[in-house]
Amino acid sequence: MAIKKWTFTVDPGEANLRLDQLIAQRTDLSRRTAREALKLGGVQVDRKRTRVAGRLAKPGAEVRVAYDPDLPPVPDVAIPVVYEDAWILAVDKPAGLATQGTWATDRHDLLALLKTQRPDLKPFLHHRLDQGTSGLLVLAKDPKANPGLATAFASRELEKLYLARISEPLDACTVEAPIGRRRGADPGRFGCEGDLIDPKSARTDFRPATAEETAGLAPGHYVVARIHTGRTHQIRVHLAHLGRPVLGDALYGGASSDRIWLHAWRLGLKHPITGEDLRLEAPPARFRA
Template identity: 60%
Template structure:
């Protein structure tokens, strides 16, 4: 990813400049490029996105600029719907797409795409998936359907499929996860110099043959996270010496994609109480003829 970041404090002599001029002066981007970055939401003034090119900024205020040259055109495709009713929208999130806005853009993510396709409908994001992860993603269509508390209190069951490069026996990994101090890019781990490690549990077992029939052959693992830490399944598998294939951040075998999929979500409907098993088929992992 061709990502560039700048952070600067506005000096008194720069206070009268338009924001597109200010960004151009402080980053070396052309005025035209600066305006494009503003439109995408890649400029934050005092930690808030700003898109108005003519705005001026007071001295001493922090400005952050993020540019991702790999973004390309705005995504425009139909997102597969797993389940929908009056309160919930459940989709099969595509791999490679952020769930919500990044530093460089809040128009290339899944939430923004659904917003363009469903104008006038306010969607509430109940949880998130990593950019490289595909699968079940739940959004609420009103507050009554918001499952955010259920994810936080772990009153639902999450099941993932992961492909690794060596066998993994059935095991419960119970190892705290924290952010690795000074790691760039940001990474998490179970050991080393960790910032605020928190208890983390993941159930792992080899996938049964019938569960992965038709998928690309390999070592497939079914993972059930009992907690909700960042990169939890990826970190716990890496701690066993079996990182997810394609997970370059944690030492996984090289691949053009991350072989991790949010496969199933089992819960009680937040309004009706009905028991639901939401399944997103891992179509991207099907064996090619």
């Protein structure tokens, strides 16, 4: 089922209603389900999440409600650490896990799990991975690392390599095609052609993966992708543009599979504090035969 969403403004006559009562009155959720949505972080008042069912919303306040009836239990998985020092943390994000909270929940994502498992951490996010994509994600642990990481990701002063499995072979090539959101697409998706909203330049280099790089992986056609820009769904969109969508990527026409075969594999960057050249790698364990 699709996520249910509502946005409304509190009327003066509703000023004395508890938030769970108000939500039940203005949506098709029961009061009990409204409390569940609040607990999961799916309610915002004036763009700020709240979990207080007994809160009285002020007239004129904007209330946003999102409820996903298909949400699984809050995950309890250990997040593998690839690299850590006093300033930064690099982890191997599991597939199927959102990087940060969504409209419907802020308890089912990587940041929430890290904060639960490491209460001492106050991580700062500078880039994201799609929910279905696994692999390397770098976060700042210390605010002093924020400027350096922000500059690196914004100015492309790093090397990001991904491993993708596709259904047919692909020769080495470079795709320079702008990416924008497809107007009216439901579910929402991006593209390189047609009626696009705010298309932005995007460049991706592709090459076939070597036998050494794919040793031990499930048999198939693998490509290594290097992105020079950071557009939403960039690799997925550019491969679909080439007629070689990622295996398992139903949104962009990929052949059916039990997973999206896309992994953030290697990352090269300068340490934001020490200036040391870091070469990080997260082996694609879930691709193993």
